[in-house]
Amino acid sequence: MFRFKIWPAALCFYLNVIIFSKADNFTYDSNPTVALLQKYIQINTTTYNDLGPAVKFWKNLAAEEGLKLKKYVYVKGMPVLVIKWPGSDPTLSSIMLNSHMDVVPAALEDGWIIPPFSGQISDGKIYGRGSQDMKSVSIQYYEALKRIKEKNITLLRNVYMTLMPDEEVGTVAGMQKFLQSKEFKAMNVGFELDEGGAVNLPVLPVLYQDKAVWQIIVECRGTAGHGSSFQPTNSTAVGKCYNVATNMFQYRDEQYQIFLSSPANDSSLYTSVNLNILSGGSANNVVPNLVRLTYDIRLNTRVKESDFQQQLENLIYSAGDNITITYISRNPQSPATIANSSNPYWTAISDAAKDMGIPVLPAIPSGSTDARHVRLAGVPALGLSPQINTPALLHAVNEYLGVNTFLNGINFYEKAIYNLANIPAGQASTNPSVYLTDTTN
């Protein structure tokens, strides 16, 4: 999941002159596709919940289409599902349509107007956790492929739907393991399509790179003692962490200026820094010997990891002695997928959007998706969710998706999948990594 920056007013004005479908008021009760999404939302797949019911749900859907669902478990309780839609030429590289089964937690008492796992429809909107992020997309992939099949169209390339168990908690048991597996290798993936996010504009952001996620715990140790003792500030754990925080805030302020001047669709130019957990101390009248600061950092995509690490460690270690850094996460930088017509996969996606009258906008989000791992594995990936004119409510209270937006999204995927899976042999390189570029050089 990710969020975009606020879009500038000028862009909004320009794009709002384009007219798009508005909500109708008929009832959706009898629409089996809508009912399917409601049913999927009703399965509470909050990360670490039993995914058994979701596996069964997908197994049944695969069986309805005469397809086999493969389940791979690399970490107990974290199944990775793969549904293969065979193409006419299995020697060609395949198309992977990825989504994740898990959702972030939601509870009625958080302020939901409708129970978060009910999938109820109100005022033309399907409410529920996962309606945007990203159960709707999984159903859209499925319905689009089903329609293509019903039209007796055989796609040229194999298409795989993959469903991951743990995207919301760092994808360690799912995508990261899967990418190293022989099963993934055997799929011969030439291109991966992943998630994007809703934007309240008539434009489709297409994500072509993700920022690397670094998370660190800084521990400052200093002179402890009675609450009445009076040590020099720089010798105390709190004083040292204060110095660390001051250095980091100074760096943060510099980056914030870059953020302010960055285009709305490009979060690649700045490194975001947030101090998210402060902990330490045991009693009102004891000077603590240990204080911890936990930071979430998203690297600008141009910086080399080794250079940034050195800069970061300088900022922290210069704050005093007895300071340590523990890396919770230190993702490598991932390459960018080429986002122009020299990449046939890009063309396939943007042509599908063009057919729907939707302008596409290449974008780099402030957060990150599973696609960064796919690109690191040498496979070009693009991320999108066809949720235009929709407030971004990923991870938020009262997450919803307009029913029409959901249904229009199936039309989009039908075109996009058709284009992707029919790229002729000669038009896409057999080496998928040629559609990736390293931006740190």
Ligand SMILES: [Zn+2]
């Ligand atoms: Zn997501």
